[in-house]
Amino acid sequence: MSHDAAPNLDFAGTTPYEDYVQADVLTHLQHPLSDDPGEMVFLVTTQVMELWFTVIVHEWETAAGALREDNLPVALAALKRSTYELESLNASWKPLAHLTPAQFNAYRSALGEGSGFQSAMYRRMEFLLGEKSASMLVPHRGAPRVHAELEKALQEPSLYDEVLRLLARRGMAVPSAVLDRDLSEKYEPSAEIEKVWATVYGDADQDTDLVTLGEALTDVGELVWRWRNDHLVATRRAMGSKVGTGGSAGVAWLEKRARKNVFPELWSARSHV
Numbered sequence: 001m002s003h004d005a006a007p008n009l010d011f012a013g014t015t016p017y018e019d020y021v022q023a024d025v026l027t028h029l030q031h032p033l034s035d036d037p038g039e040m041v042f043l044v045t046t047q048v049m050e051l052w053f054t055v056i057v058h059e060w061e062t063a064a065g066a067l068r069e070d071n072l073p074v075a076l077a078a079l080k081r082s083t084y085e086l087e088s089l090n091a092s093w094k095p096l097a098h099l100t101p102a103q104f105n106a107y108r109s110a111l112g113e114g115s116g117f118q119s120a121m122y123r124r125m126e127f128l129l130g131e132k133s134a135s136m137l138v139p140h141r142g143a144p145r146v147h148a149e150l151e152k153a154l155q156e157p158s159l160y161d162e163v164l165r166l167l168a169r170r171g172m173a174v175p176s177a178v179l180d181r182d183l184s185e186k187y188e189p190s191a192e193i194e195k196v197w198a199t200v201y202g203d204a205d206q207d208t209d210l211v212t213l214g215e216a217l218t219d220v221g222e223l224v225w226r227w228r229n230d231h232l233v234a235t236r237r238a239m240g241s242k243v244g245t246g247g248s249a250g251v252a253w254l255e256k257r258a259r260k261n262v263f264p265e266l267w268s269a270r271s272h273v
Helices: 016-021 038-068 072-091 101-111 120-128 134-140 144-155 159-169 191-202 209-239 251-258 264-272
Strands: none
Touching (some): 038 120, 072 209, 159 191, 191 264, 209 264
């Protein structure tokens, strides 16, 4: 075939690209409710965030399943991919990061009771990080499929639970209280787990697969922390300390979230190495 042959432009139905990507569906999902041109930016940016949540949940569920099977290469590959995706997710704040209060107020009423904390896919991300909360299922009672998916995620081991189980199988001193905990409850830091990570990181050989796993999780944790801080700063700029959309506490709630680390002992153990 000649290198300068023209591409096929004649298709019986939709193009193969459209069939695969469903671009026509994606580009017709925007229905602004105000006359403000900035609302389109807010709407598309939020939808892009939802797509990144979806792929990150996929990666972390892949990693959790691989850890369960002691398949560290597959788990590490999924965690690595998720760091690139988290960087892209975090960059999604750029179009919204410099909204003035007046610009945000121009279409804020269109949100009504809508708020980001109602995102089911973001909630699945948080559950996979060990931030479990049965009360966060309440907003989804009216959507049976979504509620069932969240209920399942609430009861399943988080990504960190699978890491700790793997550490136990490797002979590390993971207490039974941690291994047998109620998985539907929020993960709480443990002094014993801190010692486990201090042992891993104190190993003279820093090329072990457990150090590699710890660093992959630390990369994820750092990017989640940056996501929360970027969210906080963007919200501060757009609305100050007013009550958030949907009746949430707004900045006060985001400040509390931004102070917390995921995989907490991975951070605190460094003080003991």
